[in-house]
Structure formats: C-alpha cells, structure tokens
Amino acid sequence: MTTTSRVSFAAAALAAGSVLLLSGTAFAHVSVQPVGEATQGGYATINFKVPNERDNASTTQLEVNFPIDQPLTSVMPQDIPGWTVNVEKTKLDKPLTVHGKQINEAVTKVTWSGGKIESGKFQQFPLSVGKLPENADRMVIKAVQTYDNGEVVRWIEEGKEGAAEPQNPAPVLKLTAAKGDDHHATGAKADDKNTGDKSGDEAKDGHDEASAAHSSDTTARVLGVAGIVVGLGGVAFGVASRRRTS
Structure with missing residues (x-):
C-alpha cells in the first residue's frame, strides 16, 4: 500500500469513526x-x-x-x-x-x-x-x-x-x-348538504316515476277509448251490411 493510499484510508476511517461517535451521542x-x-x-x-x-x-x-x-x-x-x-x-x-x-x-x-x-x-x-x-x-x-x-x-x-x-x-x-368544534360543524354541514341533495334526488326520482306512471295511464286510456270507437264502428258496419242484404 502506498503512502498516499495509507493516508486516504486513515482519513476515511477517522471520518467514519467521527460520524459514528456523533451519531451515537445525538441519539443517546x-x-x-x-x-x-x-x-x-x-x-x-x-x-x-x-x-x-x-x-x-x-x-x-x-x-x-x-x-x-x-x-x-x-x-x-x-x-x-x-x-x-x-x-x-x-x-x-x-x-x-x-x-x-x-x-x-x-x-x-x-x-x-x-x-x-x-x-x-x-x-x-x-x-x-x-x-x-x-x-x-x-x-x-x-x-x-x-x-x-x-x-x-x-x-x-x-x-x-x-x-x-x-x-x-x-x-x-x-x-x-x-x-375546536369547527371541523365537526363543517362535517355536520356537509352531511346536511349531502342529505339535502340526496332528498332532492329522491324527490326528483319520485316525481319522474309518478310522471311516467301518469303518462302510461293516459296512454292506456286513449288506447281503450280508441278500441271502443273501433268496436262501435264495426258493429254499425255490420248492421248496415245486414240491412243492405235484406
């Protein structure tokens, strides 16, 4: 080992020892x-x-x-x-x-x-x-x-x-x-807001369902009336045909 290498090795060892010593002191x-x-x-x-x-x-x-x-x-x-x-x-x-x-x-x-x-x-x-x-x-x-x-x-x-x-x-x-209680109050407000939004959505969904049901009921009624009219027309046509035949 050359003189330069020995000096470098000694310096490195001294530095490492100093780090360990200081670290031990710092954490003790x-x-x-x-x-x-x-x-x-x-x-x-x-x-x-x-x-x-x-x-x-x-x-x-x-x-x-x-x-x-x-x-x-x-x-x-x-x-x-x-x-x-x-x-x-x-x-x-x-x-x-x-x-x-x-x-x-x-x-x-x-x-x-x-x-x-x-x-x-x-x-x-x-x-x-x-x-x-x-x-x-x-x-x-x-x-x-x-x-x-x-x-x-x-x-x-x-x-x-x-x-x-x-x-x-x-x-x-x-x-x-x-x-303080600010965080809890904020959370409560947020929960209230979320609850309010949820209630609004549920109300909206209920309104949509009611509208759909009303529309379906109206359609059924229209079709029922149309069927009755068609049926009455058929009966009148049959009576008229019988009269012509006679």
Whole structure:
C-alpha cells in the first residue's frame, strides 16, 4: 500500500469513526414523547426514554423535574417491575382551580430508582400528566440520570433557536393546540348538504316515476277509448251490411 493510499484510508476511517461517535451521542439523550398527542390545556400519557450510554456501568436512577411556572396538578406513574417511584409535590404561591376544586400543590419531581438499565439497553418511564399548560407550545422537563459507578449526568441544558444543540439537552415535551368544534360543524354541514341533495334526488326520482306512471295511464286510456270507437264502428258496419242484404 502506498503512502498516499495509507493516508486516504486513515482519513476515511477517522471520518467514519467521527460520524459514528456523533451519531451515537445525538441519539443517546434522555427524551420525552407523548403517547398520541399532548394537547394544550388537556391531559396526556408521556414516556421518558432513557438509554444507557456507558459500556462499564448501568443506569440505576432517573429523576425528572417539572417546571414550577407550568404546574401540573395530576401526575400518575405506571408501575414498572423492579423500579420504585416517588412523586414529590411543592406548595403553590398562587392556588389553582381545577374542575371547580382549589389546588394548593403541584407535582414538581418524580424519581425512579432500584432498577437497572444495562449497557446497550433502554427503559421507558410512563406518566399520566395534566392539566397541561394552555398558553405554551412546549414544556422543558429537566432530568438527572445516575449510574451505579456514581456518575451523574444532568440533562438540564435548554436549547436556543439558531444555536447548536447543547451537550446535555433537557427533554422537551411539545404541546399541540387544542382542536375546536369547527371541523365537526363543517362535517355536520356537509352531511346536511349531502342529505339535502340526496332528498332532492329522491324527490326528483319520485316525481319522474309518478310522471311516467301518469303518462302510461293516459296512454292506456286513449288506447281503450280508441278500441271502443273501433268496436262501435264495426258493429254499425255490420248492421248496415245486414240491412243492405235484406
């Protein structure tokens, strides 16, 4: 192998390794996704996806922190075999009214511990949450991942628009706008229109059938009268012929 070939091969290997390294980093973040949609002002089930990034350690704890300025009055975890969950609440400076009931506390932290996520694997941590913010398009939920070798990774950095992604970005839950009744109203109008058109067509078909029946009845009557006239003519002709013969 020539010197030029060796240099080219080394450069290619370095580039490939860099791509793999960057790709692994990009896809190894702690993230949060809704099951279906997370609608503004509504309730949703969300999943925190936690991959294990270390080859020589296992993840043994996950802590997620909800923003106090976007208080959640209801947070219900789903049981995960081998894991213990703890939900913490904080007293609100200003009470909230939800479904006619005054709420003085909001959930600000949920911690899972006691389990293990081994190297090369991931675990999902589901929560049912609400009431989601009504005037925001996202929630930044900071997370802390702990390994059994004592290492702690804080996924708390908030990304900025137009800037590169931070090294340890915080999970972001995207919120969709609540859907109104316009679509249903439009659908109902369309159905009414279709029903009206169908009724008109049926009425038209009925009118055509009645007209056809009336025409057939008139034709039959005309033919019947014509037959009677022809019959009477034949009788008169026969009587006249008999008279001539006599």
